[in-house]
Amino acid sequence: MNLEINKGDFYLLNGPAKVKVTSGLLECIAAPVATGEIINVPVGKKVPLLGVKKSKVSVQAKNSQISKLETSTIPIEWDILATTISKEKKRGKLYKVLVLGEVDTGKTFFSTYLANRLLSKVGKTAILDTDTGQSDIGCPGFFGMLVLKKPEVFLAEQEPTHQYMIGAHSSNLHFLPTASGLVHMLRKAEKDADALIIDTTGWVQFDGGRAVKKAKLDMVDPDKVVLMQRGNELEHLVKHLPASKVVRLPVSKKASPTSQMDRKALRELVSRRYFKGTKEFAIPFKQVFTDRCFLKTGTKIKLNGALWAEKLSGFEGTLVVTDKPITDAMKKKWPKDIGFIRNFIAGNEKGVLTALLDENQDVLAAARLVAFDFKNEKFIVQSTYKGDKKLIKGIQFGSLKVTKDGNEAGFIEPGSF
Numbered sequence: 001m002n003l004e005i006n007k008g009d010f011y012l013l014n015g016p017a018k019v020k021v022t023s024g025l026l027e028c029i030a031a032p033v034a035t036g037e038i039i040n041v042p043v044g045k046k047v048p049l050l051g052v053k054k055s056k057v058s059v060q061a062k063n064s065q066i067s068k069l070e071t072s073t074i075p076i077e078w079d080i081l082a083t084t085i086s087k088e089k090k091r092g093k094l095y096k097v098l099v100l101g102e103v104d105t106g107k108t109f110f111s112t113y114l115a116n117r118l119l120s121k122v123g124k125t126a127i128l129d130t131d132t133g134q135s136d137i138g139c140p141g142f143f144g145m146l147v148l149k150k151p152e153v154f155l156a157e158q159e160p161t162h163q164y165m166i167g168a169h170s171s172n173l174h175f176l177p178t179a180s181g182l183v184h185m186l187r188k189a190e191k192d193a194d195a196l197i198i199d200t201t202g203w204v205q206f207d208g209g210r211a212v213k214k215a216k217l218d219m220v221d222p223d224k225v226v227l228m229q230r231g232n233e234l235e236h237l238v239k240h241l242p243a244s245k246v247v248r249l250p251v252s253k254k255a256s257p258t259s260q261m262d263r264k265a266l267r268e269l270v271s272r273r274y275f276k277g278t279k280e281f282a283i284p285f286k287q288v289f290t291d292r293c294f295l296k297t298g299t300k301i302k303l304n305g306a307l308w309a310e311k312l313s314g315f316e317g318t319l320v321v322t323d324k325p326i327t328d329a330m331k332k333k334w335p336k337d338i339g340f341i342r343n344f345i346a347g348n349e350k351g352v353l354t355a356l357l358d359e360n361q362d363v364l365a366a367a368r369l370v371a372f373d374f375k376n377e378k379f380i381v382q383s384t385y386k387g388d389k390k391l392i393k394g395i396q397f398g399s400l401k402v403t404k405d406g407n408e409a410g411f412i413e414p415g416s417f
Contacts, residue, residue, distance in 0.1 A: 001059050003066075005051040010072045012048055015041035017061030024055025029109065030116035031151035039153055044266045047153065048073060074113065075250050081226070082114055085195065086121035088223065095122065095195040098220050100213065100237060101228035103202030105251045108136050108155070110228060111199040116151035118195050124148075126193035127155060128185050130178075130216075131201045133169035133267065139274045139366035140267050141168055141353050141400045143181045147192050156270050162188045163363040165355035167292065167398025169267070171201070171212055173414060174399075177292070178212065182219055198222070204234060213237050268407050275406035278382045280370055283356075283392055285377040291357070291396040294319045294342060295372075295417050304333045307346055308374045311338065319417065321346055321374065344417040346372060351401035351409045356385055357394030364392060368402055 005011065005026065013019065019039045026033040027050040033039060041047055041061075049057075050072065059066055089095045097114070101107045111127055118125045126147045129137040138144025138160035145162040146155055164181035171178040189196040198220060203209040214237070217225065225241060227234045227248045238246050290296045298310035298319065308321040317340030320326065326343050352369040367383035379395055382404060397417075401409040 001061075001063075003057050003059055005049065005055045005057060007051050007054055009051040010048060010069050012046060012067050012069055012073065013039075013041055013059075013061065014065040015045040015047075016043045017041045017059065017065050019049070019060075020058045022056045022058055024051070024057075025053040026050060026055055026057070027052050028153050030113045031153050033153070042154075042266065042269055045154075077249050078110065078113060079117065081224075081247055081249070082117040082121060085118060085224065089122045089195065094190050094193060095224075096189075096220055096222040097195070097197045097224045097226060098216065098222040099197065099199050099226045099228065100204060100234050101200075101202065101251070102204055102233060105202070105228040105230070107131075107199050107202075107228055108134075110226070110249070111197045112136075112152065112155060115148055115195075115197050118197075119148055119151060123194035124192065125195045125197070126161070126189050128189065128196060128198045129155070130182065131199060132166045132171070133201065135267065135270055136199075138163045139353075140271050141166060141398055142355070142363070142366060143185055145185050145188060156273070161192065163355070163366065165353070165363060165366070165396055165398055167353060167414070168400045168411065171203070172208060175212070179215060179219065182216060186220065204237060210237070217241070264408070271402060271406035271408075273406075274366060275368065275382070275384070275402070275404070278368070278384050278404075280380060280382050281389065282373065282376075282378040282380055283389070283395065285379070287390075288357075288379070288392060289394045291361075291394055292414065293397045293417055294415065301338075303338075305330045308372070312342075315339065317342055319344065321372070321417070323347075342417075346374070348412065349417060351403060352412055353398035353400045353402060354381060355396040355398070356381070356383060356392050357396055358391055359393040361394060367395075368404065369397070 021033050021035050021037055023035050028047050099107050099111055115125045115127050128145045130143050132141050136155040137146045143164040144160040146158055147161040164184050166174050166177045225246050228251055230251055298312040300310045303309040306320050306322055310319050318338040319342045321344045323346050349369050349372055354367040354369045356364045356367050358364050365383050365385035367381040370380040370382050399411050399414045403409050
C-alpha cells in the first residue's frame with residue numbers, strides 16, 4: 001500500500017513489514033530515514049514512524065500491522081535524559097548508562113533511541129548488548145558492542161565492533177564469563193567511545209538475577225542507572241545507590257509481551273544472519289590454545305582404544321576421547337595411574353558454538369565447531385571469518401549448539417571435553 005505521512009504524524013508498524021520512503025523524511029527510533037531508504041521490520045518487532053517532513057511511503061504489510069496514533073508513544077522523559085547526559089558528560093571520560101528492566105519493557109528499543117540521540121550531543125556512542133538470549137548485536141551467545149557511526153534503526157543488521165563469547169543464551173552456569181566479558185568490553189569502550197549504554201537481560205529477581213545485576217552495577221559503576229519499570233519491581237536493585245544516579249522512566253505504552261516462540265524466532269533470525277555464507281576450514285591443534293575446556297591443556301598419552309587421551313593437571317585425571325562408551329575390558333589395558341577418567345564420546349562436539357581468538361584473546365569471529373579431527377590433529381570449524389587464518393591463535397568453546405544454518409540444536413554441558 002502507498003501511504004502519505006504529514007509532518008508530525010505518528011504511526012506504529014508491527015513486523016513483519018517493509019517500508020520504503022519514496023519522498024520526504026521520516027524518523028524511526030531517533031534515526032532519520034530519507035528518500036529511497038528502506039526499513040525491514042522483522043516478526044516480533046514494533047517501530048514508530050514520525051513524519052519529519054511531508055512524506056510518501058510504500059508499505060508491504062497487512063492493514064492491521066500499521067496504525068496511526070494521536071500522539072507519539074516515545075515518553076518525553078527519554079529526550080530529557082539525553083539532554084541531561086550531554087550536560088553532565090565530562091571531556092575525556094566515558095559516560096556509562098546501565099539500563100535495567102524486566103522482560104518486554106523495551107530496553108533495547110530505549111537503548112537504541114538514546115544512543116541515536118546522543119550521537120549528535122556527546123560524540124562517539126556505543127551500545128553493549130549483554131542480553132545473550134535476545135541478542136541484537138552480534139551472534140546470540142555473545143556479548144556484542146557496536147560503536148555507532150551514524151543513527152541506526154536495527155542494531156542486528158550491523159557488524160559488531162567487538163564481541164565476547166559467553167557461550168549460551170543465559171548467564172546461568174556461565175557467571176564467570178559474564179563477569180569477565182563485561183570487564184573486557186568496558187576496557188574496549190574506554191578506548192573507543194565517549195558514551196556507553198549497556199542493555200541488560202530481564203533477569204532481575206531471585207538469587208541469580210539479584211546477584212548478576214548487583215555484580216554488573218559494582219563492575220560498571222555507572223553514571224546513570226535507568227529503571228524501566230511499570231511499578232517498583234526494580235527498586236531492590238538500587239537501594240544502595242545515591243538518588244542522583246537513578247533515573248526512573250516509564251515503559252512505552254506500546255511495549256507488549258513477546259511470546260517464547262517469537263523470541264526463539266528472533267534469536268534464530270539473528271543467528272541465521274550471522275552464519276549466512278559461512279565456510280568450513282581446518283585449524284591445526286598446534287596453532288592455537290584452547291579455552292573453557294580440558295582438551296589440549298594436558299600431556300598427550302596413548303591409550304589402547306582411545307581416539308585421543310591426555311593426562312590433565314594434578315588431580316584432574318585423564319581426558320579420554322572414544323567413539324563409544326569405555327568398557328571395563330578397555331580399562332584393563334590402561335595404566336593404573338591415569339586417575340579419574342573424563343570420557344567424551346567423539347561426535348558430540350558437532351555444532352558447539354565457538355569463538356576464534358587472536359593473540360590478545362579478542363574475538364575475531366564466532367564459529368560453529370564441526371568436528372575434532374584427531375587423526376590429523378585439527379579443529380574443523382564453520383565461520384564467516386575471512387581474515388588471515390594464521391591470526392587465529394585461540395579457540396574458545398561454549399555450551400550452546402547450532403546447526404550449520406544457525407538454528408538452535410541443544411546444549412552440551414560445560415567442561416564435557
